[in-house]
Amino acid sequence: MFFDFEQAKLYLAEILDLVLPAILETLYMVFFSTLFSVILGFALGVILVITDKGHIWEKPRLNNLLGSIVNITRSIPFIILIIMLFPLSRLIVGTTIGSTAAIVPLSIAAAPFVARIIESSLREVDWGVIEASLSVGATIPQVIFRVMIPEAMPSLILDVTTTIINILGYSAMAGAIGAGGLGDVAVRYGYQRFQTDVLIATVIVLIIMVQLIQAVGNSLSKRFDKR
Amino acid sequence: MIEIRNLSKSYITQKGKVDALNNINLSVNDGEIFGIIGLSGAGKSSLVRCINMLEVPDSGEVLINGRDVTKLKPAELREVRKKIGMIFQHFNILMNSTVYDNIAFPLRISKVPEKDIKKRVEHLLEVVELTEKRNVYPAQLSGGQKQRVGIARSLANNPDIILSDEATSALDPTTTESILNLLKSINQQFGITILVITHEMNVIKKLCDKVAVMENGLIVEMGSVIDVFSNPKTVTSKRFLKDMMAELPGGILNGNSSGREEVIRASFVGEITSKPVISQMIKKFDVDANIISGNIENIQNTQVGNLLIKLSGNRESIVAAEKYLVENNVRIEVLKADVL
Numbered sequence: 062m063f064f065d066f067e068q069a070k071l072y073l074a075e076i077l078d079l080v081l082p083a084i085l086e087t088l089y090m091v092f093f094s095t096l097f098s099v100i101l102g103f104a105l106g107v108i109l110v111i112t113d114k115g116h117i118w119e120k121p122r123l124n125n126l127l128g129s130i131v132n133i134t135r136s137i138p139f140i141i142l143i144i145m146l147f148p149l150s151r152l153i154v155g156t157t158i159g160s161t162a163a164i165v166p167l168s169i170a171a172a173p174f175v176a177r178i179i180e181s182s183l184r185e186v187d188w189g190v191i192e193a194s195l196s197v198g199a200t201i202p203q204v205i206f207r208v209m210i211p212e213a214m215p216s217l218i219l220d221v222t223t224t225i226i227n228i229l230g231y232s233a234m235a236g237a238i239g240a241g242g243l244g245d246v247a248v249r250y251g252y253q254r255f256q257t258d259v260l261i262a263t264v265i266v267l268i269i270m271v272q273l274i275q276a277v278g279n280s281l282s283k284r285f286d287k288r
Numbered sequence: 289m290i291e292i293r294n295l296s297k298s299y300i301t302q303k304g305k306v307d308a309l310n311n312i313n314l315s316v317n318d319g320e321i322f323g324i325i326g327l328s329g330a331g332k333s334s335l336v337r338c339i340n341m342l343e344v345p346d347s348g349e350v351l352i353n354g355r356d357v358t359k360l361k362p363a364e365l366r367e368v369r370k371k372i373g374m375i376f377q378h379f380n381i382l383m384n385s386t387v388y389d390n391i392a393f394p395l396r397i398s399k400v401p402e403k404d405i406k407k408r409v410e411h412l413l414e415v416v417e418l419t420e421k422r423n424v425y426p427a428q429l430s431g432g433q434k435q436r437v438g439i440a441r442s443l444a445n446n447p448d449i450i451l452s453d454e455a456t457s458a459l460d461p462t463t464t465e466s467i468l469n470l471l472k473s474i475n476q477q478f479g480i481t482i483l484v485i486t487h488e489m490n491v492i493k494k495l496c497d498k499v500a501v502m503e504n505g506l507i508v509e510m511g512s513v514i515d516v517f518s519n520p521k522t523v524t525s526k527r528f529l530k531d532m533m534a535e536l537p538g539g540i541l542n543g544n545s546s547g548r549e550e551v552i553r554a555s556f557v558g559e560i561t562s563k564p565v566i567s568q569m570i571k572k573f574d575v576d577a578n579i580i581s582g583n584i585e586n587i588q589n590t591q592v593g594n595l596l597i598k599l600s601g602n603r604e605s606i607v608a609a610e611k612y613l614v615e616n617n618v619r620i621e622v623l624k625a626d627v628l
Contacts, residue, residue, distance in 0.1 A: 193380035193438075196340055197373075197394035197445065198366040207397065211384050287425040288383045 076262050079246055084266060086160045087242035090232045094167035095225050101168065102175025102224075105131065107205055109180045117191065117201050131173040139231055142170050143238060163240030167231055175224050182216040183209050215286035222278025226271050233267070243267060290316040290339060290449065290481070295348030297334055308334040309345065310505035316483060316498075318448075321475050323484045323492040323513070325528055326502035332485045335502070336451050339483065340372045341365055352449070370398060373442025373480075377454035379434040381426050381441065387413070388422045390437050394444040412440040416470065432463035439470060443478075450474070452484045456491055468494050489528045493517070493587050501525045517585070518557045518592050519619055549600045549626040551580070552610065555619040556593035565616050566597070573609040575601035596623070 109127055112120040137145070146166040147157045154162045186209050194208045210217065236244025243263045251260025295312040298305050308331045316322040326332045337343035339350055341357055349356045357368055381390045391412050395405045413419045416436040426434055435455060442450055452471065456464040472495060475482050484496060492499050492513060500510040503524045509516060520526045556565075561584055570577050582595040599606050613620050 187378075187380065189376055189378055189380035190382060192342055193374065193376060193441075194393070194397075196342060196369055196451075197397065197441070198369040199397050200366065203397045207393070208382065212382060214384060285384070287385075288427055 076259060079250060079259060080243070080262050080266060083241070083243045083246040083263070087229070087232055087236075087244075087270075090160045090163055090167060090235070090240065090242055091225060091228050093164045094171060094228045094232070095221070097164065097168035098171035098175050098228065099221060099224060101172040103179055105172065105176035106179030106183060107209075109176060110183045110209075111201065111205065117195070117204055131176050134169070134173040135177070139166075139170050139234055140238070142166055143235060158239045160241045163232065163235040163242075167228055167235060170231060171224060171228050174227065175220070178220045178223065179217065182213045182220055185216065186212045215282045215288075218282040218285060219278055222274060222282075225274050225278075229267065229270060229274070289318055289351075289353060290483070291349075291351040292335075292339075293349040293351070295335070295338060295345050295350065297331075297338065297343065297345045307331075307505040309338070309348075312348070312505075312507055314500055314507060314510065316481060318481055319475070319479045320498060321472070321482045321484060321496045323486060323496035323499040324502055325486055325489065325492055325499060326524075327487060330502040331505040332502050333453060336453055336483060336485050339449075339451060340369050340374060370394065370445045371447050371449070373445070373447040373450040375435065375438045375442050375450065375452050375455045377457045379426075379431075379438045379458075381434060381437050383426050386423050386425055387418055387429070387437050390426070391440045391444055394441060398445065408444065409440075412443055415443065415474070416440045430463070431459050432467060435459065435463075435467055436470070439467075439474070443474065443480075446478075447480060449481045449483065452482060452486075454485055454487070457486065457488065464488075464491070465494075471495060493585065497588065501528070514557060514587055514590050514592060517587055518555045547600060547602045548606055549598060550606055550622055551596060551598050551624040553621045553623055554593075554595045554597055554613060555621075556584075556591070556595075557617075557619075558590050560617050561591040561593040563616075565613065565618060566595070569609050569612050572612060573601070574605040575599050575609045577609075 105127060109124065109131070110116060111118040112124040112127070114121060114124075134142075143163075143166040146169060149169075150157050150162045150165040153165055156162050190212060191204055191208055194204050199208070232240065232242055233244030233247065236242045236246070237248050239245070243266060247260050247263040250256045251263065292312055292314045295309050296307070297309040298307045300306075310331075312331075312335060324332045324335060334343055338345045339352070339357070341350075341360075345358060348358070350358055352368065352372070355368070357365065360368060382393065385393070388409055391409045392405050395408060400408075409422075410419070413422055416439055418433060418436055418440070421429065421433065426437065429437065438455070450471075455471075456467050459467060468491060471482060471484075474480055482495075484491060486492060496513050498511065499513045499516050500507045501516070501522065501524050502508065503522075508522045509520070509525050516525060517529065520529050554566075566577055566579070569575070576599070578598040578600070580596040580598055582593065584591055584593040586592075599609060601609075610620055610622075
């Protein structure tokens with residue numbers, strides 16, 4: 062059998078032409094969605110912990126309210142949440158199509174998930190250590206930023222890692238309804254035009270991305286873990 | 289000076305209301321080492337936490353140098369807390385911070401300049417003998433070393449008072465000994481008042497000047513350690529002292545018919561332990577004395593002796609002999625009398 066290198070090169074270039082811009086779009090969406098959802102989810106997670114019964118800023122009503130909001134948001138399937146958040150995307154970004162528009166629902170969909178995992182990581186901080194810091198006169202913000210977060214750091218890093226990977230998956234779904242990125246390429250070429258090779262290429266790229274993110278997350282977490 | 293007045297606190301549990309503290313009154317003088325002993329659940333942990341308001345009492349006052357800490361605003365309370373160090377059973381130090389950063393923690397949150405922090409922390413590292421471990425993380429330290437970090441942290445703000453919540457309960461006997469010595473020397477060097485919570489009589493014996501015995505949220509006995517040790521009045525105190533109280537073995541009185549027999553516990557405190565009181569008693573009175581068991585403990589540089597003696601003879605001699613002991617400052621307690 063004769064192998065045509067020229068042909069192969071052309072073929073590869075064609076796929077790369079499709080996939081490379083999609084990778085960039087995906088990275089762009091994932092980066093900003095992670096950023097916003099972590100900011101939002103972190104704040105929520107911290108408040109969920111400290112307002113709980115017996116903790117440093119006991120506020121049962123606020124705790125219940127936030128808990129309910131988080132649960133409700135988490136029970137809406139992501140694909141439906143995107144549609145529900147179209148008006149918000151239009152309001153903030155001016156459009157509902159494209160990667161930038163997708164950042165809005167992605168951030169909002171991931172935030173309650175982030176809140177819950179951050180909450181559970183912060184809860185693992187030994188109460189005794191918090192009590193000890195209160196006993197030397199620490200304020201509530203000092204307890205949060207100088208005790209709870211540093212003590213939970215290794216597990217918080219893993220939380221963010223999990224979040225990035227989750228958002229990567231969500232972003233592919235968002236691609237199906239016009240967000241661009243790898244999901245969009247996979248659906249349009251791989252599914253609608255039966256280009257299985259493109260489908261496989263996007264999947265391979267996604268697998269590599271997930272492996273890399275997890276590896277970096279694990280090693281960072283280990284570096285911060287002195288326990 | 290710490291004065292606790294009519295302090296009460298109760299919890300609602302599944303089994304109903306539990307009085308953790310039931311109208312507690314107690315005062316601790318400056319420079320004193322005051323021990324509170326009790327079994328777990330006696331309320332001693334709640335009591336110590338009410339002093340720096342980590343737990344809020346239902347009623348009563350906690351006066352520290354005349355100031356009622358139960359009525360302070362949050363910011364005022366934080367300032368008061370800086371002058372009350374606390375050490376814990378499980379050390380409660382930051383596992384993701386080095387020894388240095390742990391000791392610097394109270395100073396950093398008080399926004400002390402880093403230059404002054406360095407000086408202070410280095411001094412404290414010397415006090416607790418951990419200078420070589422300054423950049424090590426707690427995971428690499430032994431239990432005793434972790435507690436030393438905890439002690440150094442509690443000293444960082446130059447406190448007037450240290451609260452010790454079962455600080456040696458997770459440590460082995462040798463380490464316990466060295467931590468107790470450290471606390472004692474801190475008390476003597478810096479004149480810091482120390483309030484010690486423990487369930488180990490040994491800690492009270494080695495460390496404390498005064499002791500309060502707690503049970504079910506009540507202080508059942510209180511006084512100088514020597515008084516309470518040499519003459520425990522309540523069942524709870526006696527139970528804690530069991531190891532050092534001579535116990536009466538069974539079958540001791542087997543009536544040798546020649547007269548009366550009595551088993552007495554004789555307690556000696558101080559100088560009298562070195563006087564031959566018993567042998568003089570035998571010479572003076574017509575009694576036989578059979579020493580069943582005995583021990584001498586050294587508490588706060590005072591000897592406390594405990595003897596179980598079987599006296600036999602006629603009734604009058606025994607009464608006279610016992611009277612003689614009492615006159616010589618021996619405290620006696622008749623455990624068993626055989627009336628023949």
